[in-house]
Amino acid sequence: MTATADIQTTVPAISAEERAARLTTAGAAWAERIEADRSSxxxxxxxxxxxxxxxxxxxxxxxxxxxxxxxxxxxxxxxxxSPVEYALGALAGCQVVVYRLYAQQLGITFDEITIKAEADLDAARLFGADESVRAGFSEVRLDIQLSGPETDERYEELRQAVDAHCPVLDIVQNPTPVKTTVTRT
CATH class of the missing domain: 2.20.25 (N-terminal domain of TfIIb)
Structure with missing residues (x-):
């Protein structure tokens, strides 16, 4: 079986106005939903x-x-x-979403966003050669490139909002309990 038939290789181009409308609509819908029922x-x-x-x-x-x-x-x-590249890709992708969401909420404009995510991993733990090092990343670095008319201070305000609200950044930065079960089939 090949999985490529299910893969969408292009993302439709949309205007800044359409993106803003989608972000505003989604933000308002979620705010209303959460206010009506916090568990949602x-x-x-x-x-x-x-x-x-x-x-x-x-x-x-x-x-x-x-x-x-x-x-x-x-x-x-x-x-x-690779799995670790997907993890970095998930972080970069989530950052783009949250940068766009919070830029819209805070009234901060940017034209383009590019995120480079880079991380260090010591494979000695993976191969059982050194149990004293982490199996995962020892450091993750994000390089956020924004083009637009705002001041550095406004983009720093945006970065702080994104850092406080990005789900995948939170997963990477903080321990998350993992419950594993193994079932023989």
Whole structure:
């Protein structure tokens, strides 16, 4: 089975006005929903991953499917982005969403946004060579590039709002309890 048939490779271009309207509508709808019923803000996300090939995983998330794999040096076939690159991609993607959302809420304008996410990982833990280091990232660096008419101070205000409200940044910065079960099938 190939997952590529389910992958949308382009995102429709929209105008700044349409983006602003979508953000305003979504923000107002969520505010109304949460005010009416606080529990409506509690969301549960789920994905399913199924092993494929050497070390690849076919991941299904709602109506989307994607491949996670490793390069040959890590026993993979390089058929997809690596798990840690997907983690960085999730962070960059969430940052874009929250930058746009809070720019709209705060009345801060930017024309373009580009985010470079970079992280350091010591593979010694992965391979059992050094149990004293983290298995995950030791540091994550975000380079946010905004083009637009605002002052540096306004963009710093926006950065602070995003840092305080970005769900994936919170996942990366703070411990999250993980409950694992193994079921024999």
């Amino acid at each position: 803000a509690h969301l549960t996300y789920a994905v399913t991953g199924e092993g494929a090939g050497s070390v690849a995983t076919t991941v299904r998330a709602g109506k989307h499917t994607f491949i996670v794999d490793e390069p040959a040096a890590l026993a993979g076939d390089d058929a997809g982005t």
